[in-house]
Amino acid sequence: MKINNLEELKTFSAKSTKALENQKKKVLVCAGTGCVAGGSIEIYNRIRELIEQHELLVDLELEYEKEGIGVKKSGCHGFCEMGPLVRIEPENYLYLKVQLEDCVEIVEDTLINNRPVKRLMYSSENRIYEAQEDIPFYHKQTRQVLKNCGSINAESFTEYVAKGGYQALSKVLFEMEPQEVCQSIIDSNLRGRGGGGYPAGRKWSQVLKQDSKVKYIVCNGDEGDPGAFMDRSIMEGDPHGVIEGMLIAGYATKSTAGYIYVRAEYPLAVDRLRIAIEDARKHGLLGENILASGFSFDININKGAGAFVCGEGSALTASIEGERGMPRVKPPRTVEKGLWQKPTVLNNVETFANVPLIIRNGSAWFRGIGPENSPGTKAFAITGNVNNTGLIEVPMGTTLREVIFDIGGGIKDGKKFKAVQIGGPSGGCLTEEHLELPLDFDSLKKVGAMIGSGGLVVMDEDTCMVEVARFFMNFTQNESCGKCVPCREGTKRMLEILERIVAGKGSLEDLELLEELADTISSTALCGLGKSAASPVVSTLKYFRAEYVEHVVDKKCATHTCKALGSIVIDREKCRGCSKCARICPVQAIDGKIKEPYTINQSKCIKCGACIEACSFKAIMEA
Template sequence: MERIENREMLEQVCQTSKAQIENSRCRILICAGTGCLAGGSGKIFERMCELVKDNPDVEVHFGAEIAHGKEDIHKDGEIGVKKSGCHGFCEMGPLMRIEPHGILYTKVQLEDCDEIFHRTIEKGEPIRHLLFKQDGIEYKRQEDIPFYKKQTRNVLKNCGHIDAEHIQEYISTGGYKALEKALFEMTPEEVIKEISDSNLRGRGGGGFPTGYKWSQVARQKEKTRYVVCNGDEGDPGAFMDRSIMEGDPHKMIEGMMIGAYAVGAKEGYIYVRAEYPLAINRLKLAISQAEECGLLGEHILGTDFSFHLHINRGAGAFVCGEGSALTASIEGNRGMPRVKPPRTVEQGLFGKPTVLNNVETFANVPMIILEGADWFKSIGPENSPGTKAFALTGSVKHTGLIEVPMGTTLREVIYDIGGGIKGDGEFKAVQIGGPSGGCLITPHLDVNLDFDSLKKMGAMIGSGGLVVMDNHTCMVEVARFFMNFTQNESCGKCVPCREGTKRMLEILERIVAGNGKVEDLDLLEELATTITETALCGLGKSAALPVMSTLKLFREEYMEHVVDKKCVSHTCTALRRFIISPERCKGCSKCARNCPVGAISGRIKEPYVIDNEKCIKCGACESACAFGAIHIEG
């Protein structure tokens, strides 16, 4: 691709790339996000490429059933097989989208490729067993599927719709037009004002006003400044930023460049955890392509603006999501937070003023510059405008990556988009905001998902993880799980977090092991308050939130564990009590023969019994019984 020297050349590349896409006979977009690749989409891509290569002159047919009543035949252009980013519908992967008619095939396997090519591409026939079905309805078009129809995909608009590995595809969607507008039609001050007027708040968890942060950096006397993107994303179950970096890396890069222009920075860093190898490769490719065509480097688009971008791989420490720990890690030091002030905007990376935002925040910037602050504020509530991407996981029918306007209710997310609770379960709670977040329960289903509404509930959006739990979930074990994660990830610099989380974890482990006491609950609350008030960084200050929220909302479960020594969900192994029903037991002795500790005794053809003092709760007897005579009490 030739070097783009000015805005006229950028427009020419945009129109040329757009025409190539519009004139193609067919585009086969295969999800090449991490999830679908793990399901085999890489081999599916290779096979579809082979089929296209072996049939270069095939006419592309879309029968009346697909083309909405009128048969459509495409003879010109090429058949393009593309690697797209994450489509979001992870539960149904591997996914394949066939354009121009928006067909989405779900759970595609390698053996389906030939049928797809010869039936759908050549003959225009839909393959029904690959179409998504819900409540007896068959959906041919992706946009009609309830999972997508209920969303507002702005940040994720290109993910699944463009080739993630070619800059021309991003430019064809209007990519880098926002940078062009900023460089030629706006001063740095006007860019900051537009972002400030939009009230874009940081999508990494805290919700800090982005424009205000940028203005703080811009007014510093020190002229060497940096722009840093936080792509660390350490929350369990969260993959929003990863999907953006994999599926639409240039949108984030363009946002960083606009930020650099606004604050006068010449260099930027993207901090990505090493566990995201695909995201790192896509970012490297995107940066090299942007440099090759002159959109990164010296004198961008023929202006005086120059910007260089670097990638720094993190070692996977959760604490490096905190600003000062992240910049310390980039500098080659141990990732540990420091006392503030001075703050990152004053003395950040290499002691210089630094803009630090996360991936999703930067990805919003180009749209705001192009469409204007008023457009952005027209979406969602006044104090939390725009959309938010969430990773919807857990006990919900349709897990995946979603994007909805701020202020959308939890009920809409779980039931309208997620399809409700899977299996025979009933909604119990949702953990929002990762290990630093809190729980929401049934009375909160109609609470708006925005920064201020959740803060009143004692929860936070965080980076956007939503873990849905049903009535088979033990909330005490949930608290123990998140506390175990937080304690392991503590950097150890301050005593409250280092020692306090360890003591809280020890108490929770005693409780789930059946050795808890009522006094432990008061001690947990006391420790939680102390850690929250005295910890050094945001990780420590929010570490106790899962325990505090579960204690408040599910105290009766804690009491059952410490007083009755029972776990109603049967999750806590040590609190299980296996019993043999005399009415069902046939006296076959199979349970006794499978017990590893000899805790079962009896006589042949008579009911057997379990000695729960000896029983190690392994469940081998329950698995061995062919008559369903053994079950957990309660």
């Protein structure tokens, strides 16, 4: 049904809330990309089937007036390491690593007999955590932007409204002027969550002041950093929150059209956004004369082809226009001449998702979270050599130690923490000396790092930092659009040097050349991505220079990551002379006699490792 005015929205909201309350139990099956890959949709279907077999009322779309059990495909719950996940409300049970065969027990014990299935719950040090919020992974989080992810049906317009959705939009439409909305965002000091941290309200105000009949709102969902999936999870789990934020931005800047640019590798996010946009149109929250307010606004989805450079604003708008995604020289800025040369607000997914919360709760509420110059929360994707990988949200200013050791559960297999790559290829590596560093825009900038979109890749003592630098430089060089020489040629030269170093052919002069090239690229590249392309190399050279020296002087890689710098040897004490290694060696590099210790001819050895795997006595190892 179409909602024609404010009164009808209030009535619809009240009915939706009542329907949600009638769901005395709710089963929220994680249907984020990770859990879907683990079989969560089959689990969702099986739970529905079992509930129907027990002749219980299954409520899927908040359409029954009778009391029933709500079964929902939610967005990402965050605890990706433990998926597939199933949450039961109102008890807030969280079941981990759920399999199809567990569904019968979940339905019969929890939904019918009100008993928790304790074997599926998180446990540590002889304690079973029944409530999700008590689990250490969640306990120190402050989930605001991610609040709906994992707690509502990600594909339901009605459920979003029942949770207070579109109240912020109605507030700005009927109680605030555009300049008041801009000022509210300015007062909140919301800084863009896409990387640079530019104040969102200031950007909106600049677009509002532009003398143009046509203006655009563009949402950057082109999340290309390795290990990052924050924006994807928000689009999958709470698409209406992004749409409402864009609507508010449209009203605040007197824009009438919006575009969400999403990489095509996010098919589930695209699908959920498409459903949400269609539902919003059907209910009158997108289109002409929204709620009879005189404000008209619509949104389109554009799918990107996966170019990392299209995360840069001018390259992104060029891609929407049908041109090759390449950045342009500035000025003019996007707020003056952006999409189709018209004034454009360009913010990322998480920034827009914060907007309805600020309007509903007030600027002072938002400033009360985190430090003064970087208020609010930030979503991070924590991956790598950490026990609890997943999607988290913490107040700005939370320390690295809290994120990695309290929420992330520390380093896998009891190993020592070595570094964390923050901000993706545009960011840098932080070390043990930075564990007490607060995660906010200004603190990270002081040490040569940046929040970026929010990816955190944790590394342990067995990680080769030279190889890490080579990996990120390889990524950046492959993704360079090629428009400017410093990025196109400079990153190629840097990659060649790094590949020479890990191959055991580097020199001390190469380290100086790397620094010189990094300085040139950062000073002269055309766009922000090019200027920060060398950051992983600069930061690893700064904090792990000894590893570089070891690679070029001693021709060694202490972590045995760089195969060209290692050697494979046979422990004569352990060798039983069985000849199995010699028989399996593809280049006949192993010599010896039966029942006597064998040796490896290092000039022939190609370091394939086949002999290590074949030895039953663990006598062969990397040295």
